[in-house]
Amino acid sequence: MISRSRIGFFAATASLVAIFAASASAIPLYELYRRADHLSHADLATTAVAYFVAVVVALLVLGRISDHLGRRTVALLALGLAAAGTLVLTDIHSVTPLILGRALQGLGCGLASSAIAAFVIDSAPASAGSLASAVTTASPMTGLTLGALGSGVLAELGPAPRTLVFFLLVGVLVLCAVLIVLSRETVTRAPGLLASMRPQLRIPVAARRLLPAACSIFLATWAFGGFYQAFGPSVTADQLGTTSALIAAAVFASFNAPSALGAAFAGRRAPATVQRMGMAVFVLAVAGVLASLDLGAVVPFLVASAVAGLAMGAAFAGSMRALLATARPAERAGLLSAIYLISYSGAAVPNFIAGQLSEAMSLFHIALGYGVLAALALLITLGATRVPRPATA
Known part of the structure; x- marks a missing residue:
């Protein structure tokens, strides 16, 4: 029988990749939005800025909350934010929902970069050496690459180019959430949540x-x-x-x-x-x-x-x-x-x-x-x- 720790390592790794894949899924469709929905270059640049700002906010304000709420709880929150942002992207006809969707995905990526990356390290097999470090380093870029390429392929070859990739990714994120629930928590909840939300530079x-x-x-x-x-x-x-x-x-x-x-x-x-x-x-x-x-x-x-x-x-x-x-x-x-x-x-x-x-x-x-x-x-x-x-x- 597979141990809950091994499930946790796989679930955290898959979640880290999936969240970043979702964050890149809209990018190949930007030109479609620009031509079909009359978005400007400035509009598209603003969506990227919204994403980056949301990641910064999550890293600075929420980066340590998993030490107090638990890795699983915050991992589920990150997956939920990523899924919510991805669902928003299924109905894009103006810049506002695109900004909102990208911002929600940015919050999810920021939380994933801290809490889920820590979950990967906590759950990694002791005999695996530098595996955890390699996973946390490579997963975001792997996710971004897979998300962008998958979106491009589905937009060119699949039906419903404006929605299919997003619904598929939501399904993947939900599956990751189920695996997280089945995983073993790796930290003991501790007081000091509000204090942990003060940015420390x-x-x-x-x-x-x-x-x-x-x-x-x-x-x-x-x-x-x-x-x-x-x-x-x-x-x-x-x-x-x-x-x-x-x-x-x-x-x-x-x-x-x-x-x-x-x-x-x-x-x-x-x-x-x-x-x-x-x-x-x-x-x-x-x-x-x-x-x-x-x-x-x-x-x-x-x-x-x-x-x-x-x-x-x-x-x-x-x-x-x-x-x-x-x-x-x-x-x-x-x-x-x-x-x-x-x-x-x-x-x-x-x-x-x-x-x-x-x-x-x-x-x-x-x-x-x-x-x-x-x-x-x-x-x-x-x-x-x-x-x-x-x-x-």
């Missing part, structure tokens, strides 16, 4: 000298990822010349999917070396993305996007490792909150600005702005991580 003194390089990397790479989420389908239509939802899904996945491999590449290499190499490759890849957009070349665009995703994953992982190495165990939660606040702000703020500019500028010129941001981040990284030359007599 703590940056260790030793980490502050590392912030210029790390922050520039977080802001530039996450901003570019946000560009794919907000404008990817529109770029596919306007610059690459196709309205295919499947190609739009491939565009989104081409940047996100390789990032986990980039994190693995960082490995045991010195963080500063990974930061410099990662950002140098990232800027070159972004230049390739821009050139491909200008030429309207789909395959080179996908290749350059994948290389940019790899470089992002490496640079981000190197920065995380450098910062976390300076923190004591009691400081890590506050430091992680600060890192994610910076990262999601990097995704939200530039996309909000780009959304406002999209009414007056082409998507290619907006993309150039992200390229400039990446180049500035590289210069800051090179300056902040340079090795001082030894003094000469």
Whole structure:
């Protein structure tokens, strides 16, 4: 008979993937919404901003409530929010329900990133070594990729392209909830719920000298990822010349999917070396993305996007490792909150600005702005991580 702990590990892993899959399911349909329901580029950018802001709120305010309410309870709440947001997306004819649905999904993803990730770690077999760490690292990007590609395939080949993927995902989320109920709780409920909801942003003194390089990397790479989420389908239509939802899904996945491999590449290499190499490759890849957009070349665009995703994953992982190495165990939660606040702000703020500019500028010129941001981040990284030359007599 399968133990409840093993059920819990499988249920938490499946839930983490499913929630992030649901959060990406609408993105390949953005161009359909834009053409059929007359949504603007600014409208679509606003939906991405709503998602990012909701994730930040959940991480900062609700990130520790599972220590007090229990992992299962908060996992069910995350699944419920994701399912509610996905159901809202079944009836999109204006921007308001799209914003609401994406915001609810963002809250679910934020809760999943904390509570369900902790549930995975708590439930992992003791003999599995680094399995839990690998699962929590890879599951979000795996979910985003599967959700986008699945949505694109169903939109192109299945009936009811505006609703089928959402109803299927709600069914998957409900199944995950059943498995969570069958799982064993891994923490004892403790008092202090309200106190745990006070945001804690703590940056260790030793980490502050590392912030210029790390922050520039977080802001530039996450901003570019946000560009794919907000404008990817529109770029596919306007610059690459196709309205295919499947190609739009491939565009989104081409940047996100390789990032986990980039994190693995960082490995045991010195963080500063990974930061410099990662950002140098990232800027070159972004230049390739821009050139491909200008030429309207789909395959080179996908290749350059994948290389940019790899470089992002490496640079981000190197920065995380450098910062976390300076923190004591009691400081890590506050430091992680600060890192994610910076990262999601990097995704939200530039996309909000780009959304406002999209009414007056082409998507290619907006993309150039992200390229400039990446180049500035590289210069800051090179300056902040340079090795001082030894003094000469």
